[in-house]
Amino acid sequence: MKNKDLIVFGEDWGGLPSSTQHLINILAQDRKVLWINSIGLRQPQLSLHDIKRATGKLTQFISNQINRLANQTQPQATASESDNIRVINPATIPAPRSKNARFIAKHLLIKQIKPVVEEMQLNEPVLWISLPTAVDVIGHLNESAVVYYCGDDFSALAGVDHSTIAKREAELVNKADLILTASQALAKKFPAHKTSCIEHGVDLNLFSTPVTRASDLPNDGKPIAGFYGSINEWLDTSLLIDTAKLMPNWHFVLIGKHHIDTSELNAIKNITLLPPKAHHELPSYSQHWTVSLLPFVLNEQISACNPLKLTEYLAAGKPVIATAFNASLAYTGFVQIIKNPYELAKALMVSYDEQQQPEFANCLYQRIAHKSWQHQASKVNQLLGAI
Structure with missing residues (x-):
């Protein structure tokens, strides 16, 4: 039986690899993966770091759109370490709070991601969410199931909009078919009947x-x-x-x-x-x-x-x-x-x-x-x- 493909909402691909990247690199050996770079866990502030980050994402988005118009092709996606993994860098509203902002952010994401999903011809994709802010796209990408991979305690993580993330995580836990955690302490937070602890591995x-x-x-x-x-x-x-x-x-x-x-x-x-x-x-x-x-x-x-x-x-x-x-x-x-x-x-x-x-x-x-x-x-x- 062919393994189901994956649509992954994670951190930005590259740099020091996270547990999600380690696992996905191996899972991609016999399935296709569409990796969505970070859509954020807090709204940006007027700091040099946030300005640089936002500028980089916007520049990449504009470049992709120019290439698309010039070549009359689907939105551009970059290759990663594996031939089976495609990475896209979507423009969106990070960690939206209001109902209207969530609506706009959701449709921005769907409009950018869905053409790539269709182009890749993903097989009954499983939606793998490592960032709770992606909960709003559930049900819009023709996924066959939803996995929440929890690698951190977001309620205590520095640099996070805790109130917003807590609400999105609660929604995600309710909608997820499977919850994976990186530690036993995290596993205790979630319903036991659909939660499994997958401790970090090592190369x-x-x-x-x-x-x-x-x-x-x-x-x-x-x-x-x-x-x-x-x-x-x-x-x-x-x-x-x-x-x-x-x-x-x-x-x-x-x-x-x-x-x-x-x-x-x-x-x-x-x-x-x-x-x-x-x-x-x-x-x-x-x-x-x-x-x-x-x-x-x-x-x-x-x-x-x-x-x-x-x-x-x-x-x-x-x-x-x-x-x-x-x-x-x-x-x-x-x-x-x-x-x-x-x-x-x-x-x-x-x-x-x-x-x-x-x-x-x-x-x-x-x-x-x-x-x-x-x-x-x-x-x-x-x-x-x-x-």
């Missing part, structure tokens, strides 16, 4: 295959505690600063985009901030530092999250130290859990000795060997086949 080959050391990683013989990801308010910067002061002979390397003031971090001599790296470059850091860190502030978002980097860290074979949150506690015995700078300093010293054990890296690998993205995608495939 085992990418993170466990030895690679050369990154040239900008400190290399003076001192041990390194490393982190990659968003430098945001949920990162416990006070914990890192205090520990760095306690451990002057260690380097603390943070890789990622800054969303907060990092002046206090920059002021510490043995803390190094590096810019974001491409996903495929990350093993050249995580395989060569001494210990991987997950130093999060415990809040609602972190309690519900299942960070992709946790299994990636384990696959890289280095000791992992984390603050206590649901996902990290699930790996007790493989991840050292700490509460304060003194416990973190002690854990760093233990980790330095741990990794000298010949079977240590293989032990970590075996803990997550069954969690490849291929394995997780096969679970999703079975669930899709049942709806």
Whole structure:
């Protein structure tokens, strides 16, 4: 029986891949996928970031329309990593609040998406929604079923119009035939009879295959505690600063985009901030530092999250130290859990000795060997086949 095609409402394609992108890349091996770039989780503000983002989307939309008129073809869609995936960048009203704005946004989306659906000749497409703001297109794209993939607790996620998203999510949960969540904590929010938890997988080959050391990683013989990801308010910067002061002979390397003031971090001599790296470059850091860190502030978002980097860290074979949150506690015995700078300093010293054990890296690998993205995608495939 032929697998049903997918219409996916997700984040913007590219950059550091989300769990949705990892899964869809595999599911697209034997089905066609139309990927709709982010339609937003909040209304734009007069910030430089939002203006640049809106300008980019508008420029792409105008370019597509010019190409369409010049070639007299359907709206343009760009290829992605897979020949079976098409990506479009629609113009719409992000996270509309009023009834009229929702009506306009819905029809803008349908008008841009439907011609591409027809051109691709999608087979009984399943509508896969990772952003609740797409709920209004349900029933208008000839879909055979609706999947809600919930990778975050939107009620606690920073930079989101919480009131609007909560209402759209409630509607989506009611209309969805299947709900998939990235953590057990998220699964508890939804009706059990149609909810399944698909925990994050890992690209085992990418993170466990030895690679050369990154040239900008400190290399003076001192041990390194490393982190990659968003430098945001949920990162416990006070914990890192205090520990760095306690451990002057260690380097603390943070890789990622800054969303907060990092002046206090920059002021510490043995803390190094590096810019974001491409996903495929990350093993050249995580395989060569001494210990991987997950130093999060415990809040609602972190309690519900299942960070992709946790299994990636384990696959890289280095000791992992984390603050206590649901996902990290699930790996007790493989991840050292700490509460304060003194416990973190002690854990760093233990980790330095741990990794000298010949079977240590293989032990970590075996803990997550069954969690490849291929394995997780096969679970999703079975669930899709049942709806």
